[in-house]
Amino acid sequence: VVPALGAAQLVAAVPGLAGAGVDVEVLDFRQTASASLSFDDLLGLAAVLDALDGVDGIVVTQGTDSMEETAYLLDLAYRGDTPVVMTGAMRAASAAGADGPANLLAAVRVAVSPQARGRGVLVVMADEIHAAVRVRKTHTTGVAAFRSPGGGVLGQVTEGRVRFVNAAARGPGVPLPALDPRRPRVRVALLTMALGDDGTLAETLLRDDAWHGAVIAGFGGGHVPAGVVPVLRRLAARMPVVLASRTGEGDVLTSSYGYPGGEVDLLGAGLIPAGPLDPLKARVLLHLLLSAGVPATHLPSAFTATADPSTAASPPLRVDLGRLPANRSPIT
Numbered sequence: 001v002v003p004a005l006g007a008a009q010l011v012a013a014v015p016g017l018a019g020a021g022v023d024v025e026v027l028d029f030r031q032t033a034s035a036s037l038s039f040d041d042l043l044g045l046a047a048v049l050d051a052l053d054g055v056d057g058i059v060v061t062q063g064t065d066s067m068e069e070t071a072y073l074l075d076l077a078y079r080g081d082t083p084v085v086m087t088g089a090m091r092a093a094s095a096a097g098a099d100g101p102a103n104l105l106a107a108v109r110v111a112v113s114p115q116a117r118g119r120g121v122l123v124v125m126a127d128e129i130h131a132a133v134r135v136r137k138t139h140t141t142g143v144a145a146f147r148s149p150g151g152g153v154l155g156q157v158t159e160g161r162v163r164f165v166n167a168a169a170r171g172p173g174v175p176l177p178a179l180d181p182r183r184p185r186v187r188v189a190l191l192t193m194a195l196g197d198d199g200t201l202a203e204t205l206l207r208d209d210a211w212h213g214a215v216i217a218g219f220g221g222g223h224v225p226a227g228v229v230p231v232l233r234r235l236a237a238r239m240p241v242v243l244a245s246r247t248g249e250g251d252v253l254t255s256s257y258g259y260p261g262g263e264v265d266l267l268g269a270g271l272i273p274a275g276p277l278d279p280l281k282a283r284v285l286l287h288l289l290l291s292a293g294v295p296a297t298h299l300p301s302a303f304t305a306t307a308d309p310s311t312a313a314s315p316p317l318r319v320d321l322g323r324l325p326a327n328r329s330p331i332t
């Protein structure tokens, strides 16, 4: 059984930190398994981070299980310039080759690096620097469990030096909701489509008022079995429904497949494309937008602008089909 350690014990266990020339102050915020963290825990933490003054950088340690979601949540909610770096450990503190101390030291080095400023919330694991919007936990036990599909890592820590090799993909944030415990609880469902799904599970979301939004992790570029479409159409008339992909990398398509259950069909039914966000991150974003009280009519544009800020900047690509050689037909 893995013991729970406080922040001071974690810091004390790091060889090299004392000699790194960094004054470290510690603060215990919550102590819980990371799968049990709530949105309110993280919004409370974002408010604490906002209030921290006079520090060069901030390191947040937590269990690794939910870090791909909590890092993105904090990235959307915390808009300060002071770097915030999240880290954790894949191996227990007592294990041979425990990775926690090395991760913590690397995280501190990144947090105090001037290059980390203005890049939002970062995740540092196994000497790699990840953007919160992309990072995923991809292995149950391996120390190299964290990866950044769809763009790669932002940088590395080598021999104690911090090197960024990629620009951080930081989109707009979401205003923090008032942290009033009496406010209604937001619930966003996440449904993964699978072979033979006939819509029975999706239908349960229509049965009561428990749900305020849903994310569908579709096949491939954002597809569902044809029989699920009528349920999703009714669902999208009741609440925002975001279409993401269960594949793990790549954008949701918007104009390639028009067959029943294809993404053209689903977007026509009112589903909102997740852009490059994976289903877990899409759910975090939808939850925050709903918590912030973004009105239903603004949700599709707010979601798209936040999920995929690059699309707003680049004009649609136009291909002049008239100039294709006569013997070639356009590839569709």
Ligand SMILES: NC(=O)C[C@H](N)C(=O)O
Residues within 6 Å of the ligand: 032, 033, 034, 035, 062, 063, 064, 065, 066, 088, 089, 090
């Ligand atoms: N310590 C870890 O990284 C895993 C642990 N199960 C968690 O709370 O996320």
